[in-house]
Amino acid sequence: DKNNLGITFGKGYMWLPFKSRELPKGLIKESKIKQVGNDWYCFLTIDIEQPKIKGYRRVMGVDMGLAKVATLADWNGNNTKFFRGESLRRKRRHYYDLRKKLQPKIKQGNVYKLLKRISEKESNWIRSKNHEISRQIINIAIENKRAIAIENLSGIRERIKGTKKTRRMLHGWSFRQLADFITYKARLAGLPDVLAVDPRETSRKCPKCQYVSRSNRKSQERFKCNECRYESNADRVGAMNIAQRATGLLASR
Numbered sequence: 391d392k393n394n395l396g397i398t399f400g401k402g403y404m405w406l407p408f409k410s411r412e413l414p415k416g417l418i419k420e421s422k423i424k425q426v427g428n429d430w431y432c433f434l435t436i437d438i439e440q441p442k443i444k445g446y447r448r449v450m451g452v453d454m455g456l457a458k459v460a461t462l463a464d465w466n467g468n469n470t471k472f473f474r475g476e477s478l479r480r481k482r483r484h485y486y487d488l489r490k491k492l493q494p495k496i497k498q499g500n501v502y503k504l505l506k507r508i509s510e511k512e513s514n515w516i517r518s519k520n521h522e523i524s525r526q527i528i529n530i531a532i533e534n535k536r537a538i539a540i541e542n543l544s545g546i547r548e549r550i551k552g553t554k555k556t557r558r559m560l561h562g563w564s565f566r567q568l569a570d571f572i573t574y575k576a577r578l579a580g581l582p583d584v585l586a587v588d589p590r591e592t593s594r595k596c597p598k599c600q601y602v603s604r605s606n607r608k609s610q611e612r613f614k615c616n617e618c619r620y621e622s623n624a625d626r627v628g629a630m631n632i633a634q635r636a637t638g639l640l641a642s643r
Contacts, residue, residue, distance in 0.1 A: 395432060397423070414438050414578060426510055441580035449585065449640055450536035451633030452527060452572065453592070453625050454543075454565050457610055460523055462530060463629035465637055467597070469534050470626050473523050485512045516564055524571035528579050537582040539636030540569050541589035541628075585636040592631040596620055 395408040416438035424431050450469060453461045459478060462471040488508055495501045531538050543565055573584045593613075595602045601617035608614050613624040 408432065426514060427507055438578070440577070443582060444535070444580050446535050446537045446582055447640065448534075448536050449539050449633045449636045450531055450534065451629040451631070451636065452538060452540045453628035453632060454541065454568065455625060455628075458625050459519075460527065460568065461623075461625035461629045462527060463626050463633060464534075464536070465597070465630055465633040467622065467626060467630050469530065469536075470623075470629070471526075471530060472623075472625070473526070478519060481515065482512070517567065520564065520568040520571050524568060524575055527572055528575045528581070531576070531581055532579055537585065537636075537640055538572060538576055539585040539587055539632050539639075540572060541592065541632055542586045543569055582640070585639050587632055587635040587639065589628075589632070592628045592635070593624060595627075595631050597627055597630040597634060 393407060394405045396403065396405055410432075413434070414436055416436040418434055418436050420435040422433045424433065448464070450462055450464055453463075455461075456475055456479075458472050459475045460473040463469065485508060489505060492501050492505055492508075527538065530536075569584075569586075576582075576584050591602050594604055594606050596606060596613075596615035596618060598620040599615060599618040601615055603616055606613055606615050607624055609624070611624055612621070613627040614621040
């Protein structure tokens with residue numbers, strides 16, 4: 391039933407109203423019910439048939455960061471899409487301020503439980519946002535008949551420089567979770583396996599003439615090549631370079 395959930399307990403059975411996103415077609419193997427704050431969630435394990443893989447030979451790159459959680463672009467900059475991070479940063483700041491305010495009172499029993507609930511609520515919110523972003527990325531890839539490439543996330547926290555506040559935000563956002571969501575949703579959609587490429591120099595390399603220099607990156611937002619004078623958004627350039635690098639990998643498969 392799309393609007394009611396059947397629950398058994400002891401020798402009893404009852405129907406409860408519930409809301410759900412569209413479920414993938416398959417056989418439900420297991421279900422678990424968990425309370426989070428005042429809400430109850432039902433987690434389902436579903437066996438689904440692996441769809442036939444589409445033979446796409448063009449690649450769309452995904453660049454991840456803080457100013458923009460994710461940026462999409464083809465190798466030539468077409469189909470650019472920004473997933474901006476301003477509202478996400480404000481929300482994370484809200485949770486940080488709450489924890490900071492309660493931390494001195496940690497010895498009070500109820501405060502510890504409240505901090506735990508705040509952390510769970512924040513984790514659920516981040517998970518929901520990563521689901522939302524990854525779903526949009528998959529839809530754009532399907533619409534444009536593209537495979538997807540992401541950066542190899544090993545060492546991302548060391549590569550992104552910034553203030554103490556920036557580092558706190560970086561450690562608080564789950565880029566690995568977002569990458570995992572993109573990967574498994576691509577498989578469910580029948581897209582080619584997501585390509586993970588070496589991200590070195592993708593923020594400094596010109597996607598037009600291939601000239602590499604640290605000074606090409608003029609600021610967090612701005613890229614301008616010192617050789618050919620090509621200029622664009624820095625995150626867009628990163629996504630273009632990821633797509634270009636992955637095109638070679640896809641061709642070798």
